[in-house]
Amino acid sequence: MSNQAAKVIVIGGGNAALCAALAAREGGADVALLERAPEAEAGGNSRFAAGAMRVVYGGIDELRALMPDLTDDEVANTDFGSYPQERFFDDMGRVTDYRCDADLVELLVGHSMPALMWLRGHGVRFAPMYGRQAFKVDGRFRFWGGLTVETVGGGPGLVAALTDAARRQGVDIRYGARAVALVHDDTRVTGVRVRQAGRVETLAADATVVACGGFEANPAWRARYLGPGWDLAKVRGTRFNTGDGHRMALDIGAASCGHWSGCHAVAWDRNAPEFGDLAVGDGFQKHSYPFGVMLNAAGARFVDEGADFRNYTYAKYGAVILAQPGQFAWQVFDAKVAHLLRDEYRIRQVTKVEADTLEGLVAKLDGVDGRRALETLRAFNAAVPDDPAFDPTVKDGRATRGLAVPKSNWANAIDTPPFEAFAVTCGVTFTFGGLRIDADARVLDEDLAAIPGLYAAGEIVGGLFWGNYPGGAGLTSGTVFGRIAGAAAAGGDGA
Ligand SMILES: Cc1cc2nc3c(=O)[nH]c(=O)nc-3n(C[C@H](O)[C@H](O)[C@H](O)COP(=O)(O)OP(=O)(O)OC[C@H]3O[C@@H](n4cnc5c(N)ncnc54)[C@H](O)[C@@H]3O)c2cc1C
Numbered sequence: 098m099s100n101q102a103a104k105v106i107v108i109g110g111g112n113a114a115l116c117a118a119l120a121a122r123e124g125g126a127d128v129a130l131l132e133r134a135p136e137a138e139a140g141g142n143s144r145f146a147a148g149a150m151r152v153v154y155g156g157i158d159e160l161r162a163l164m165p166d167l168t169d170d171e172v173a174n175t176d177f178g179s180y181p182q183e184r185f186f187d188d189m190g191r192v193t194d195y196r197c198d199a200d201l202v203e204l205l206v207g208h209s210m211p212a213l214m215w216l217r218g219h220g221v222r223f224a225p226m227y228g229r230q231a232f233k234v235d236g237r238f239r240f241w242g243g244l245t246v247e248t249v250g251g252g253p254g255l256v257a258a259l260t261d262a263a264r265r266q267g268v269d270i271r272y273g274a275r276a277v278a279l280v281h282d283d284t285r286v287t288g289v290r291v292r293q294a295g296r297v298e299t300l301a302a303d304a305t306v307v308a309c310g311g312f313e314a315n316p317a318w319r320a321r322y323l324g325p326g327w328d329l330a331k332v333r334g335t336r337f338n339t340g341d342g343h344r345m346a347l348d349i350g351a352a353s354c355g356h357w358s359g360c361h362a363v364a365w366d367r368n369a370p371e372f373g374d375l376a377v378g379d380g381f382q383k384h385s386y387p388f389g390v391m392l393n394a395a396g397a398r399f400v401d402e403g404a405d406f407r408n409y410t411y412a413k414y415g416a417v418i419l420a421q422p423g424q425f426a427w428q429v430f431d432a433k434v435a436h437l438l439r440d441e442y443r444i445r446q447v448t449k450v451e452a453d454t455l456e457g458l459v460a461k462l463d464g465v466d467g468r469r470a471l472e473t474l475r476a477f478n479a480a481v482p483d484d485p486a487f488d489p490t491v492k493d494g495r496a497t498r499g500l501a502v503p504k505s506n507w508a509n510a511i512d513t514p515p516f517e518a519f520a521v522t523c524g525v526t527f528t529f530g531g532l533r534i535d536a537d538a539r540v541l542d543e544d545l546a547a548i549p550g551l552y553a554a555g556e557i558v559g560g561l562f563w564g565n566y567p568g569g570a571g572l573t574s575g576t577v578f579g580r581i582a583g584a585a586a587a588g589g590d591g592a
Pocket of ligand 1: 108109110111112113114131132133134139140141142143144145146147148149150151274275276277308309310311333334335337338339341342373378379526527554555556557568569570571572573575
């Protein structure tokens with residue numbers, strides 16, 4: 098494709114960008130996709146993802162349409178429940194303290210199932226998340242937390258399927274191509290300046306979609322916008338999301354929007370590398386804390402590990418860990434819950450200690466006041482009630498009594514050896530602050546008028562997530578808004 102022929106340029110190479118590129122092709126546009134990463138590292142955070150996608154469904158019939166490979170046995174042995182629109186709405190409102198933009202949420206929720214069916218049409222396959230979102234109760238699997246579906250092959254499977262589809266549809270994918278500026282003639286965006294193989298050139302476009310992620314991989318911006326200490330966090334995913342899209346759009350007058358001092362951040366192995374490692378994927382995360390306790394350097398608990406289902410708290414607890422002395426914590430479990438620990442606790446690259454007594458365990462917790470830690474564990478054990486019974490598939494109300502830092506559900510005494518502890522720090526996933534868009538994914542300027550020729554999708558969109566995030570909403574958002582942006586970019590003059 099020559100400079101002049103480019104009609105739609107998509108900046109980014111993850112889920113949102115690939116969906117935008119495919120939708121723009123379906124709309125009849127010539128599409129070039131600029132991916133900053135070399136091909137070996139392409140795919141953004143989408144490629145690091147587990148592939149969980151939050152989607153509305155009424156019951157088994159809709160799940161079967163999405164996952165025709167479901168067997169009769171699976172259906173008979175599983176309580177999939179349902180996830181109606183109202184619950185997705187409620188979840189978005191509740192976890193964001195009702196700050197989320199209602200219009201964007203309506204699009205996210207209402208388009209979620211059609212978007213996943215569309216992905217299916219492009220070769221993405223789905224499966225139930227038995228491993229991570231279901232527990233067996235009385236011989237049947239029961240799903241919990243509103244999250245039921247994952248892409249086959251996880252994030253890598255999703256990116257591979259979308260890349261194949263984009264190639265089949267004739268999208269011109271350019272790797273190692275970093276967009277450095279939007280070309281703006283005071284009325285509209287007319288193209289993109291791109292650096293590739295050491296050369297900078299200008300590509301003309303009728304419309305441009307920015308889908309190039311957040312600024313989580315930029316330590317200076319993290320410190321500037323998220324606040325002091327955030328430069329010390331580890332990055333869970335790609336090293337290429339440094340806020341280029343934000344900068345390019347703000348430079349031509351786009352409006353900022355959403356929670357610029359907020360981000361998605363989780364418990365992440367204390368010794369994980371600075372950026373994500375594609376060979377490990379999301380394996381450095383440590384998400385089973387609702388079944389144990391977390392201790393900081395002072396040997397104290399500091400957060401309600403059982404405040405809610407894991408997928409409604411994990412995205413905000415990274416920040417809580419970052420705020421602890423030394424920015425670390427130890428997650429402590431006993432043998433009673435060992436079988437509930439997620440697969441990521443068994444990876445080779447794990448920071449773990451074990452002991453047969455609590456005294457022995459606290460002595461091994463690097464950087465922790467062991468005497469205080471022992472007191473904390475004993476006080477915790479004494480505060481655990483006899484009833485109600487422990488049930489990991491519901492918020493069981495099994496809450497500690499009389500502790501300054503309560504544990505509101507799933508409180509079990511840590512009394513059965515062997516004991517295990519895992520060291521975690523804060524791993525940042527993606528930033529919440531971004532650009533302001535309208536219902537056609539057009540980027541708005543500071544007067545809240547659409548900037549002709551400019552669209553946005555994915556992490557770079559501001560206004561959806563504030564302070565917290567319901568698990569599986571990121572990929573769904575990328576697909577929903579990627580489709581909208583691509584279709585609109587192909588269809589109109591962007592005005
Ligand atoms: C470890 C991990 C696990 C996760 N698990 C899940 C999950 O199970 N479910 C879920 O919903 N979400 C999950 N997420 C979050 C999810 O990955 C993101 O919300 C989603 O992938 C964002 O998609 P995106 O396309 O906006 O950004 P990305 O996938 O990050 O893509 C951004 C792209 O832009 C490119 N880029 C950056 N700058 C430029 C530039 N100047 N020019 C050209 N290209 C550029 C990057 O190279 C990258 O390819 C996870 C994230 C991580 C890190």
